[in-house]
Amino acid sequence: MMEYPLLLSHLFNRGRKLFAKKQIASRTLEGVFRYTYADFAGRVLRLMGALKGMGVKEGDVVGTFAWNDFRHLEIYFAVPMLGAILHTINLRLFPDQLAYIINHAEDKVIFVGDDILPLLKPFIDKLPNVERFVVLAEKENAVPEDLEGALNYETLLETAGPIEPRQDLSEWTPCGLCYTTATSGNPKGVIYTHRGLFLHSMATGMVDSAGLSESDVVMPVVPMFHVNGWGIPFAAVGVGANIVLPGPKPTPKDLVELIEAERVTTVAGLPTVWVGMADTLLNERHDVSSLRVIVNGGAAIPKALIETFEKKIGVPIMQGYGMTETSPIVTVGWIKSGLRELPYDELLSIKAKQGLPLFGVDFRVVGPDGKEIAWNGKEIGELQFRGPWIAKEYFKDPEMTKASFTADGWFRTQDIVTVDEEGYILIVDRERDLIKSGGEWVSSLDLENTLMAHPKVAEACVIGVPDEKWGECPVAYIVARKGFQGSLTKEELASFLKDRVASFWIPGAFYFVSEIPKTSVGKFSKRILRDRYLSGIV
């Protein structure tokens, strides 16, 4: 067989040649900008010319600090097709983390949205490698004078000549770079290759997966700075789907209106998006009947919300799972043909799981004894992956690499899971959050979900703390709902748990707080809680 390299240019060429008339709609603060694949492709080729003109060459890192819009999509293709590396910078990182990753990545050029440029300002003089900023804005918008040598994106494109994608690249050429949102220490970088993202795109276009196709109108709500936009920008262009980009800071109402107006069939994002969208859809009249599926990822979605979408709104939700290190999608919660007639409650339990591995990905679950666990939905162990779109290392970080990859070639997710008889994976906890009490495992995640089902609880976070008798025991941090602050008691919660969990799961202490500390992406920061607890602060 031919040594034909699996390059992202194949997806781009497929899109522009076979689907030239398909549409990309991009929400702006003024309305919706709309163009065809043919127009998109023409601009990408000119952007490549412009990048080359700026001296960007194979192996150089180009940063983006941008929303989900058409310009960001153009950069997504232009940078890799030159052989350079697209570094999508997470807007939600803290300033010191931002400076760290831009310097660690050695970004040479940064494309930055004009409205979010202020986020970079505090440390912009501490980025020695950045040679040039390109400001994503209309041509009329002047580039800030204090940004030395900065260019306007549209002016840049106007003056550039088109060049064709490089066909002579190896499929192993790095094409992307994302950093994890570290809960401790510095963010860790992951390098993606053309081969990996090509195969990831192919896998998401398979039937037993996200099933992306030319018939779709795809809206990635997940930020494009969040692990390759879950691969959707690449896959969508490769299959020729219409694409809807929600632009800057979309509200749930903006999203619902886009779905309605653009007849969106597939939408992908994090649970918080669906919570907001469900509220809007239950309170206002909108026609979202075009939706084929909602793809949820980033964190598990509660059963109740799946049921709300499926029964009250009439849209199926499909769970996906992945990490920065896995490009990201590795499992999708599609339902096997033999299980589709199960009672709804049982189906719901399957849908709430992380799902089955994609075609192309291997997984194993290693128990506390170092052996693979049985697939019985009970035994627990660490979920590990290998496959063509799984990282083999952290970028310039041999120490963290050693800790996170096994000697025999598997990536350690540090997620503790069960696997049922059919192969469906369910995350029980993060490894470091799992509590071992009296020799038995306590899932902090499960306990939090149970506590949050209490009508007076707004947020619950559970950590394990040292215990003389049991080795470790759970303690709970509770934010009461409005109206119950001050009145909710630990007796009430302990009694609530009594019928719902094993007795050794009941926390040794309940701390009522006004707020639970969060990470830059809004997850509970258990590390901060543990540090505080150990220093005697609640």
Place this chain on the structure above:
Amino acid sequence: MMEYPLLLSHLFNRGRKLFAKKQIASRTLEGVFRYTYADFAGRVLRLMGALKGMGVKEGDVVGTFAWNDFRHLEIYFAVPMLGAILHTINLRLFPDQLAYIINHAEDKVIFVGDDILPLLKPFIDKLPNVERFVVLAEKENAVPEDLEGALNYETLLETAGPIEPRQDLSEWTPCGLCYTTATSGNPKGVIYTHRGLFLHSMATGMVDSAGLSESDVVMPVVPMFHVNGWGIPFAAVGVGANIVLPGPKPTPKDLVELIEAERVTTVAGLPTVWVGMADTLLNERHDVSSLRVIVNGGAAIPKALIETFEKKIGVPIMQGYGMTETSPIVTVGWIKSGLRELPYDELLSIKAKQGLPLFGVDFRVVGPDGKEIAWNGKEIGELQFRGPWIAKEYFKDPEMTKASFTADGWFRTQDIVTVDEEGYILIVDRERDLIKSGGEWVSSLDLENTLMAHPKVAEACVIGVPDEKWGECPVAYIVARKGFQGSLTKEELASFLKDRVASFWIPGAFYFVSEIPKTSVGKFSKRILRDRYLSGIV
């Protein structure tokens, strides 16, 4: 990203682990044999042990001479997963071609169906490389005494211990070998790699493709000795579909009964199969409502037959296209979302085309001037492919390799095609069959199809012959339908064509014959007709 090799063992492992309960049904002359993926996998592992025990090692060639049945499916996986090469031998080749390819391939072991063993007998003493025959039959069936050292397949499995698939193979390892059905000269061999067939399987599981999935019950009617059974055996196991294998010499009635009994959703085969099946379905009551799609390949299917299936039987037909050199599937005739509301006649014209390239495959069409043609449905040129599952050479045949692959890395199909504005490819003719008359192109294929639409014509074959005035001109060989033999005239046909084709397309001569010579796979042999014509014989 990890250097995870794309191996066929991934498909096997996925099948046995995630879909252990799924079923394989295999028709025998006595009924239907049925087992689960788990049972199938257990036997494959033992077969691997047996092969290893026979001394089969990486790079060795193992032949199969067999129908589409469960034992053949077991060999399909066991041989490649050892690192050896599966050579599927076409039962329909002529004896001298069979001997040629077995010796050219250097088959070390041949697995042969007991009922077709007699086909090998005439030259069985002229196969010096074959160390052993294994006869595919029930254990009770004695191995023929005159076949030295031959073994019974079931006895062999019974005594073998299981071994696991090799994980240490490179994805570039050869895993398969098929020979073309040469219309002139010796058959040419094509080596397939694990990487190529892995990616081919992935592509056939994509939505805008054959869309194979776990929900399917797939029946490959196309012989498994015909270009990897179009990849279906591999893809089906990888996605976890139920599989139905039609066994020895299935009649149209056998096939229809299998579809009905097994609730088959997807069936794939050549046009002759659908002609027979349509007859059965129009004349007998059968429930084939389980069918999602009929995938046609090997040759184009006439519009009338597509319409019969879609309108009278209620099953969509999808055209596929490929060759031995392309693994085989490279295009599939799915309909773009924007075209689905076209009037049925226009849709039918699109469905009769060869379709759009699969994700992963590049094509170009090179016109007579050496430049790529415009996509306007009019200009013609040679269809060329490149991609990860396209051959890069003919096995041990540098001369034919040079003739069929371009210097810049494309495979020349020698099919002459047009491409319409949407990218749909339509085969106009084989390069050597295209006729150039007075500077204009005449499609022999089109002319044959037009002639065969005449109610008194059973078969029509058109070749180009030298002509003093026009350079070349078409002549037609006609087999009249029963009842019209002797009475059908050339005037009648010329007048029929007058309203349907350009005047220079009307053949210079019509020869009424009782039979048109055919190749080993039942295609018209234009080479024989041309040779005869030039030697003055009609």
